Amino acid sequence: MINLIDLAYVRVGTADMRAQLDFAQDIVGLELVRHEGDTAMFRADNRHHCLAFVEGDHVGSLASAFVLAGPAELEAAAAQLQADGVEVTRGTPEEARARRVQDFISFLSPGDNRIELVIGQVHVEARPVRWARPAGITEFGHLGIEAPDVMEAHDFWTRHFNIKVSDWIGENAVLTRIDPVHHKLAIFKDSTGLGHVNFQVGSIDDVMRSWRFLEANGVHITMGPGRHPQSTAIFLYFKGPEDMTWEYSYGVRLIPDDGTWVPRHFDTAEPDFIDMWRGAVPAARRQDR
Numbered sequence: 001m002i003n004l005i006d007l008a009y010v011r012v013g014t015a016d017m018r019a020q021l022d023f024a025q026d027i028v029g030l031e032l033v034r035h036e037g038d039t040a041m042f043r044a045d046n047r048h049h050c051l052a053f054v055e056g057d058h059v060g061s062l063a064s065a066f067v068l069a070g071p072a073e074l075e076a077a078a079a080q081l082q083a084d085g086v087e088v089t090r091g092t093p094e095e096a097r098a099r100r101v102q103d104f105i106s107f108l109s110p111g112d113n114r115i116e117l118v119i120g121q122v123h124v125e126a127r128p129v130r131w132a133r134p135a136g137i138t139e140f141g142h143l144g145i146e147a148p149d150v151m152e153a154h155d156f157w158t159r160h161f162n163i164k165v166s167d168w169i170g171e172n173a174v175l176t177r178i179d180p181v182h183h184k185l186a187i188f189k190d191s192t193g194l195g196h197v198n199f200q201v202g203s204i205d206d207v208m209r210s211w212r213f214l215e216a217n218g219v220h221i222t223m224g225p226g227r228h229p230q231s232t233a234i235f236l237y238f239k240g241p242e243d244m245t246w247e248y249s250y251g252v253r254l255i256p257d258d259g260t261w262v263p264r265h266f267d268t269a270e271p272d273f274i275d276m277w278r279g280a281v282p283a284a285r286r287q288d289r
């Protein structure tokens with residue numbers, strides 16, 4: 001079993017770095033830690049960065065990264081995945097340096113999502129985040145990746161990793177945890193278009209203030225404000241440049257590590273399957289794919 005300790009970062013390809021730089025700072029509120037060469041890194045908590053935009057031909061997610069405990073765990077993870085026929089690539093020292101990690105491996109998970117397993121992510125303790133906007137962000141919360149077959153993705157992730165299912169949304173999504181937080185990895189059927197990056201904020205007021213702020217700035221709100229019945233978090237989803245989906249949320253459920261939690265099933269035919277307040281749910285974009 002490969003033990004994921006935490007989320008590390010997401011890397012996202014962009015063809016319009018200027019637009020992403022402006023949006024991540026002026027709208028989302030993240031701190032630009034460093035812009036070197038083709039890469040801009042953003043901070044939201046004590047991780048050196050949790051989001052990097054990389055300028056190039058590929059637009060959209062490049063990799064999602066998780067932290068492992070140390071070198072022995074990294075070797076064991078590589079061996080385990082390879083034994084299951086997964087092609088594992090070793091990061092070069094330069095690539096590790098660019099990611100501000102000591103070492104990493106990478107592989108493709110079902111849905112062709114590139115996953116990086118890292119050790120020694122640079123941690124910043126003494127300098128508070130210099131927010132570009134006071135959105136009230138407390139941390140990098142979770143990420144949503146997409147796969148054509150959520151069940152196949154579930155089987156892969158639970159076979160290899162310490163991932164536990166918190167809840168199912170039909171066959172469209174599985175929300176999974178690696179610690180008491182209700183979910184840090186959510187896998188969505190790719191027709192739902194729910195691949196997203198989530199940032200937790202400190203209060204319901206932060207969610208509502210951001211809602212007004214985003215509206216005033218002409219940002220496309222895709223869903224919310226609403227309340228997820230799964231994690232009970234109050235949420236707001238919005239679109240950034242290049243069709244990227246962002247989410248702020250407050251109040252995620254913690255699941256005690258006592259083995260008594262039974263995953264629930266939410267039916268997409270129910271009007272409150274994703275929003276207890278029954279707000280409008282956008283028709284799945286990209287159904288044409």
Ligand SMILES: O=C(O)c1cccc(O)c1O
Binds near residue numbers: 194229
């Ligand atoms: O927080 C949740 O429960 C949740 C549910 C559905 C989809 C999401 O993105 C979520 O974060």
Ligand SMILES: [Fe+2]
Binds near residue numbers: 142144196247
């Ligand atoms: Fe989410």
